[in-house]
Amino acid sequence: MGERQHTPAGAAGRAPSADRPEQIRNVVLVGHSGAGKTTIAETLALATGAINRAGRVQDGTTVSDYDEIEHRTQRSVQLSLVPLEHAGFKINLLDTPGYADFTGELRAGLRAADAALFVVPANEPIDGATRGLWDECAAVNMPRALLVTKLDAPQADFAATVERCREAFAPESPDSVLPLYLPLRWGDLGPDGERHVSGLVGLLSRHSYDYASGKRIERDIDAELAAEVDPAREQLIEAVITESEDESLMDRYLGGEAIDTKTVIDDLESAVARGHFHPVLAAMPPAEGSREGLGTAELLELITSAFPSPVEHPMPVPDGETGLACDPEGPLAAQVLKVTSDPYVGRLTLCRIFSGTLRPDGQVHVGEVDERVGALSSPFGKTLRPVAQAVAGDIVCVAKLSHGATEDTLSQPGRLVGLGHWDLPEPLLPVAITAHSKADEDKLSQALGRLCAEDPTLRLEQNQETHQLVLWCLGEAHADVLLDRLRGRFGVQIDTVDYVVPFRETIAAPTTARGRHVKQSGGHGQYAICEIQVEPLPTGSGFEFVDKVVGGAVPRQFIPSVEKGVRAQLARGVAAGFPVVDVRVTLLDGKAHSVDSSDAAFQTAGALALREAATGNVRLLEPVAEVHVLVPDDYVGNVLSDLSGRRGRVLGTEPVGSGGRTVVHAEVPELEIVRYAVDLRSLSHGGGSFTRAYARHEPLPESIATKVFKAAEK
The missing domain is CATH 2.40.30.10 (Translation factors)
Structure with missing residues (x-):
């Protein structure tokens, strides 16, 4: 993160403040990368006077001027806060990354917010990841509204976008997603032969709002526009009345009574705050030289009037915790x-x-x-x-x-509270790293500790079998940002290496071997000879050591030494450097010297005997994972075909809920899913996710094992 600057209290760009929770609105901006979330945050900051027309506060800082990585990649990679003041309210806008690799930042924004504003471009389809986030918000009944952006982009269609939102977010109750305003096209024809969006018409107010001059000008609508607007208005009013807590209102409406607009607006705001109705709005950035963008005033009105205050939104308090409320006088x-x-x-x-x-x-x-x-x-x-x-x-x-x-x-000390954790995605993309030099190695541990404290979606592993230092990440972009921060912020130079799948080795067939360690170089020498039999055991049996020495050929005090040497060699591997498992080693015979035999000599002899027995007699075992893939129904066929191509065994499929998604259960070799976190995202257009858990080790096919052995030799 770049250098922080400090603005004195009372200077231009002073911090908005609130004395009571009722004055606060916490709103998280949700949408895929490029949807226009940061643009909306800047538009609202300009309209409320938080920034000037150049997009900067007095000291030159911009809304998105937060991380040098974001400037270089032109992509948000972390949660940022944009505090605003409007009509006596403090609005905390939480601008979240739209890229799936930074879901951890998004989840933090969801925890902090009391309402969510889904930003949907008018010229793009709704991706699977956004649908999944909508379902997450629905599960906790978080109030949601939708904001349609990019209204002047090629192929932009507001009406079609609203229909896509209704189908994607509320297939069972489409009338819970309806527009409050319709965009209007006024002015001269553009180069594309169409008039551009320059105004809105309010369905409830039956007024138009003209932004063509750079200022919001309110007018009554004429008869022609009223004929176009009134059907949508009636649909909206009926939907709001359906969600009303006043059960008599629907009877009065169906009886032909005209419901006054104020009553409808009050019920609308209540339904939005309760998470039962999700209004659709439209917005565009301001024209050059203007402070107010199309739809800005309408959006601010929705945020302050319809979105709940922190007092109205349930607290994330674990079961059993009592006495907590959103009260400034309560315990911290x-x-x-x-x-x-x-x-x-x-x-x-x-x-x-x-x-x-x-x-x-x-x-x-x-x-x-x-x-x-x-x-x-x-x-x-x-x-x-x-x-x-x-x-x-x-x-x-x-x-x-x-x-x-x-x-x-x-x-507060003496009144400890636990607010619990929020759901975070499991990092499933491994990136193996090494320090570039000894000096970097000395700094690496502290730097990784600080990164793990900052980013709960990063998992650090020191693999005991492969001896690799592995960063488990959410995707390639996540990995790039982590490595960039190690190098830039902490000054640690890092090299990435190929991730090694933790294979294991075992003996293919019973065999006997002899380990001979005899050296004489003046003074006490080293003398130890042992004969062993090695045989495979069933999967999961581990290691057995059997002593069948007779006649004292190997003195009793050195038999544990042979076992110790064998165990050490099992851990180091005998062919490709992977641990040896599921074998029985039987000590049959040996020889010792009254002076030159020692514990170390028999350890070496035992290790040599095991290596001799393994020559040309090793079988590699690969880890197999139990995988559960959650994807939209449209991509189930693609996933099944892809898993089969990865040597996977599909165990079954089952539908999940009513959202048109399916879970595919399979067992897949871990060698085949090292990059599955990236591949699945591409395969499912961002709508898929998966979990994996170790199941067991199975024999590796001979053709692949040969390549592994050759790589180990190099």
Whole structure:
């Protein structure tokens, strides 16, 4: 993360503040990469005066001016907070990455928010990942609205986009997804022969809103436009009344009574806040020289009037926890949304306050320790703007909090609270790394520790069988960002190497062998000879050592030495460097010297005997994973065919819920799914996910085993 700058309190771009939770709206922006989430955040920041027309606050920071990696790749890779003020409300916009590799950042945004705004381009289909996120929000009854963007893009069609949203997000209750406004095309014909979108018409107000001049001009609609608008208006009113908590309202409506607009609007806002109705709006960035983009005022009105305050949204409190509410006077309960580090400011912790009030210099319990809170600030791009306190419902940045990782809870000492964890995807793409030099090796451990604290979707493994250091990531882009941060932020040069699948070795057939370790170089020599029989055991049997020595050919004190040497060689492998499993080694005979025999000599002889027995007699075993693939029904055939091509055994399929998705159960060799996290995303157009778990080891086909042996020889 780049250098943080500080804006003095009271300067232009001062931090928005709220004294009560009722004044706060926490809204997460959800949508695939390129949908226009950051553009919407900048448009709202401009309309509310948070930035100037050049898109900057006084010190030159932009809304998205957050991470150098984002500037270089032109892609959001982390959660960013955009705090705004409008009509007496503080609005915390949580701009999330749209790329699947950064789902961890998105999940943190979902935990912090009280409502979700799904950003949908008017010229693109709705991808499977966005549908999955909608279902996640529905599972916790999070209020949702939809915002259609890119209305002037080629092939953009607002009406068709609304229908796609109804089919994708509410197939069983399509009238719970309806537009509040319709875009209007006014003005001169463009180069494409069409008039561009420059206004909206409100279905409930029956007023038009003209943005062509750069300002919002409200007018009554004429008879011709009314004839076009009224059918959609009636559909909207009926849908809202259906969701009304006033059961008599539907009877009055069906009886022909005209329901006044204020009653409909009140019921609409209530239905949105309860997560029962999902309005569709439209928006476009402002024209050059203007502060107000099309649909900006309408969107801000929806956020402040219909989206719930933190008081109305249920808290993520585990079962058994009592006495907590979104109350500034209550006990402190805050959760770490993300941790970052800055070379100039140090460690920064972004927190959502669920209960109580967080103040600078106060004591909190975080992780396993009590710690003093540092300065509080409201982040805006690279700028940190000081705040005096953060009340329940707010989101704030804490400086130099030494302990606590993402998902940890901050509570007051003596009144410990656990807010639990949110669901995170399992990282399934392995990236093996090594330090470039000894100096890098010394810095690597600390750097990886800090990265793991910042990113809960990163899993670090030191594989005991392959001796590789492996970063388990969500995808290639996730891996690239992690390696970039290691090199750029922490100054650690890293080399990536091929990931080694943890094969195992076993003996193919019973055999006998002799290990001879005899050396004489002056003084005490080394003398040990042993004869062993090696035979395979059934899968999962492990290792057995049997002593059948007679007549003291191997002195009793050296028999454990032979076993120790054999076990050490089993761990090192005998052919390709993988551990040897499922064998029985029987010590049959041997020879010793009264002076030169020793524990070390018989360990070496035992190892040599095992290696001799394994010559040309080794079979490789490969790990097999139990895989469960969740995909939209349209891609089940592709997945089944692909798994068969990976030597997989399909065990069955079953539908999941009513959302048109299926789980495919299969067993697949791990060698074939090293990059499945990437391949499945391409195969299912971003709509698929999978889990895997180790099942067992099975014999590796001879043709593949030969390649592994040749690679080991090199």
